Amino acid sequence: MCLRIALRAPLMLICSMVMCLLINAKLSMIFLAAIVVLAAAVALIMSKAMKIFSHVFHRYDDLNASVQENISAIRVVKAFVREDYENEKFSKAATRLYELFVSAEKLQALNLPVMMFIVYGCIIAISWFGARFIVAGSMTTGNLTSLFTYVMTVFSSLMMLSMIFVMMTMSAASGKRIAEVLEEKADITDPSKPLDRVKDGSIDFDHVTFSYRQGSGEETLSGIDLHIRSGEIIGIIGGTGCGKSSLVSLISRLYDVTSGSVKVGGEDVRNYDLETLRDQVAVVLQKNVLFSGTVLDNLRWGKKIGSTEEYREACCLACADEFIEHLPKGYDAWVERGGANFSGGQKQRLCIARALLKHPKALILDDSTSAVDTATDAKIREALQTVIPGTTKIIIAQRISSVQDADRILVLDNGRVSGFDTHENLLKTNTIYQEIYEAQTKGGGDFDHEQASE
Ligand SMILES: Nc1ncnc2c1ncn2[C@@H]1O[C@H](COP(=O)(O)OP(=O)(O)OP(=O)(O)O)[C@@H](O)[C@H]1O
Ligand SMILES: [Mg+2]
The missing domain is CATH 1.20.1560.10 (ABC transporter type 1, transmembrane domain)
Structure with a gap:
């Protein structure tokens, strides 16, 4: 008009x-x-x-x-x-x-x-x-x-x-x-000649410094130097807000480092094609999000086309099969927006299954079993260890029992590495780790400890 x-x-x-x-x-x-x-x-x-x-x-x-x-x-x-x-x-x-x-x-x-x-x-x-x-x-x-x-x-x-x-x-x-x-430009873009293959699941942090607001001087992570071999199981523990989630978000390049470099499979993450990198580094985020659709639709985020057997197997690994099979419609059950009709623990398990379907070279679980009972938590960890031994696994947890069997445990304190060793060595040398351990085994955490050692 x-x-x-x-x-x-x-x-x-x-x-x-x-x-x-x-x-x-x-x-x-x-x-x-x-x-x-x-x-x-x-x-x-x-x-x-x-x-x-x-x-x-x-x-x-x-x-x-x-x-x-x-x-x-x-x-x-x-x-x-x-x-x-x-x-x-x-x-x-x-x-x-x-x-x-x-x-x-x-x-x-x-x-x-x-x-x-x-x-x-x-x-x-x-x-x-x-x-x-x-x-x-x-x-x-x-x-x-x-x-x-x-x-x-x-x-x-x-x-x-x-x-x-x-x-x-x-x-x-x-x-x-x-x-x-x-017209907003994305900060993170593909390089001009991207690599489209991730060699293995090794992860290296070389003198990494990271801050959410570039140039503000507030460093969320500083002086991070870590070398993780392919297939290793790494636990990360530390107080709230110490930078655990920030550290792992650098691996799948949700953010870019401020200085230093993060390498996956021996190559700087900035050299990879983003899709390749994120397919090979699966992350189960701390805040779980499911989308409206059926349970199967949500699993398809991990693998678009797969056999029923494959989906079932991933759910079995994540201990999600028990509750899905009890749903009247099973895998065709409807998931409301944001997964509102599922409990916190059920959502977490579905998200783990979704990530496993990617068959990644590295799997990051950011506090992904916090709402799952300790026995199931142990079952999931055991399944991961035996079924996908070649995949590097990084497990962030608040409970010592969730990480104590890991090959090495990273203790983060205020954005810095306080210790990176096995459970036994850390108990001898690291005061922060000792404090967390004491608090969890002497207080209400007794339950956790007994469950884990059963
Ligand atoms: N998107 C963001 N923008 C700005 N600052 C952020 C952002 N996300 C986290 N932070 C800050 O970075 C710091 C580290 O946060 P991070 O989420 O890594 O902690 P965390 O160790 O995972 O904590 P939690 O155990 O509670 O999950 C916090 O002080 C937080 O305020
Ligand atoms: Mg976090």
Whole structure:
């Protein structure tokens, strides 16, 4: 509609003006003056209204954020009895939006009366002076009538032009926001000549420093120097926020190091094709995410086309088969958005199965069995050890029992390596490890220890 009017209105405007000038150039001066006044008035109103419209879009963000947050975290809102507060928050955002819209529309509403005032003022003036011309005999009544028609056409074309001007400026404001997202450049890109094969599952960290905000000086990881052989089982333990998840996210190149280098299979991760690297380094993230679809659809994330037997085997390894087979529809059971109809432990096990289906050279489990009972946890670890011995396994855990059988255990403290050795050696030499061990075996962790040694 805009395009059509944008083409037609200026044409009508110019032709009508020419016709007016041809009929009576002196009378036409009246409406030319009126047009200038009108244009100035409309421009003033529009510029004020547009300023408000640009704020409106940001208010929409607040409103959407409030709705999205409340819907996705509805359980938390209910658990903390925050409905009233959240309602009020939403109302406030909605009211602010309403007020802005009303004030912008109020300004816009002025447009029409201003325009009408000028148009009819102009018509009266033309009638007045036109009558004189007719009496003097320099113009016919017919000429005056057609002049009126052309003048009205000029003004209606102007009105349409101002309308599409508003539409276009509003669209431009929206377009700019969309372009911002589309034009965002990814920090992590494929190299020009990517490697498409990962030799083995060895992982090396050479003097790695990493910070989430480059140049801020806050280092999340510093001075990390690790060499992990292919097929080794590595446990990582350390306090919350010490950088465990950050460390492993560098291996599958979810982030790039600030300095130093991370190597997989002897090659810098930045030299690999991202898809190849991420296929060969499977990560089960700390925050498990399932997608809406069937259980099988979710497993297909790991392997697109596979036999039922393969999917079943992976689930068996991850101890997920027990509960899937108890579901009325088994592997065709429906998973709600975000896996809302599965328990935390069930989700974790499905995510492990999904990662195993990739047959990766390195498997990273980031606190992936935290919601699984200790006996099942031990069963999963044992299965991983015996069934995929060639795969490098990195297991992040809070429980010592989950990592004590690993070949080596990395103790992280505040982004630095505090120790990297076997369970026995660490118990002798590393104070942090000793403290964690004591706390878990003497206190409530007794249960864990007994379970593991059974
Ligand atoms: N996306 C991010 N942007 C900025 N800082 C981050 C981000 N993720 C983590 N951090 C910071 O980096 C530090 C290390 O976080 P990380 O998630 O690696 O800890 P963690 O050892 O895995 O902890 P947890 O045991 O709780 O999982 C924390 O201080 C955290 O605030
Ligand atoms: Mg973590």
